Amino acid sequence: MGKLILRVVLNACLSLFAAGNLTAQQTDDSVVVVVSSSQLIDALNVQQVEDIFLGRHYAFPDGSQAIPVDHPENSEVWLKFYQDILGHSAAQIRSHWARQVFTGRGRPPQKAASADELLQMMRDDIRIISYLKKTSLTADTKVVLE
């Protein structure tokens, strides 16, 4: 009986610890908007990022070309970017691109399969703008919007 109580208490402590860890991890997992560290741009506002990612205006404030790159649709980082940073639901984004595609106005951004692939693309092309978990940031990237 005593052993059982001990096990229950231990389990409870373990799960509390795990839950605490999870919270800490979620904070680290917050998503930020990034460009190549060679870019001259230091900061963008939400409207500017939205204009680039919704295809309204493929340019940075200095007029140079901006190429948005997405993560896979409905992935954790994709959802966080569109919901938490831009404030749009997945349905709104899908509807926006359906309107653009079926009226011949534009196509959704190209996609990177993973953070590693994205980082490689950013090293190759300074015009790329995307978003990453804070934990995935490298020296090649520069945060322009948190």
Added chain:
Amino acid sequence: MVPNLQHTLTPTRPMIVLGALLASVISTSAWAQTSSFQFNGYGTLGAAWSDNGDANYIPDPLNPQGPGRENPWEPGVDTRFAGQLSANIKQKLTATAQVVVERQFDNDFKPVLEWANLKYQMTDQLFVRAGRTLLDTFLVSDHRKVGYTLPWVRPPAELYQLVAVTNSDGIDVNYQFNHNNRSYTLTANYGRNRMSELDGLIEAPNLWGIHSRMESGPLTIKAGYSSYKLVYGQVGSLWDAYRQFGAAGESVVERYRSRQRRSVFTSLAFEYNPGDWFAMAEWGRSDMQSDFGARAGWYVSSGIVLENLTPYVTVARANGGHSRVTGLDASAFSPALGETINTLNTRLLDIQDSLAPRQMTLSAGVRWELEPGISAKIQLDRVSATRQSSGTFNNLRFAREPGSTHVLSLTTDWVF
């Protein structure tokens, strides 16, 4: 108007040329490394029910079958399937072709080329398209068939049926720029619409329009002006009949005919959509510039987003035209001609009636987002024709008295 149901599938010469052009650029570019193809599609599966046993409800004048007198349930009002192929031929040159299978004016379900154009992106802000495009007449005109992108089952008929011409074979220019965190889009189009599928019922041998759109965060404001030269082929025989009556008949033709004149359409639209609710309002006025008169339509719609459900309400109204016509005065002719004159005047009144339905609709519905890319909707409309009009009904048991009607619509929409 009684449509001539003899249908011809013969494409017009410009469409053949354009088709050949598209086919050749797509096939040659298939060999090029730079080309990239993209296939997308959308569709709607729907059924509409009406409690009116005396008339058929026809929300789209180009789709002649609706629920009511013949069948209380009608699947063909909203059901359609569409596929689109686009190809990046060169960095700045894109070809797009979209085919929609839906019920056509001759009652058959069959494919029609909805979009077929070449788009050249001259600068980041400016593109030019040549070929077939959908007109940007109303707020949702150019994507009104993509049910998934709409908050309702279909755009309010009171406004959207004001302009029968929905696409143009020609060119359009699209200029977009940003100023003070606002996005401005200016478009201009010039072209024509042979509407061969209508078999000469109506043609627009030339048309042009300018439209402007301002987007600022959740706010969109759109204003448009278009001018159409319209030829109502079926009306020609009626004019010929009137002319048999000499100067008096000629004067009827002169007052009602629009052949030498243009139909002018002006519109204003507003949308506010911060994400968790929306409000939309649109107004339009079409002036036929003949004794058939001007007509106007408007709607106001609002909805709230509750997780995956978006309930909405809409009020829509169409006004204008006339409830009577001034045809030939039978008393000025011999009594033997009385019956013929009466028939002609009745036909003129029928045309007046079909050109300007007066009607009000109250709608309530819910859009359910099943998953991104798939939605389902249920909508209940209460449709009332007003002021001696047949409204958007056909096959009426009692002319100009369709009565108050309830319409229930169920749809599921998808995009991929």
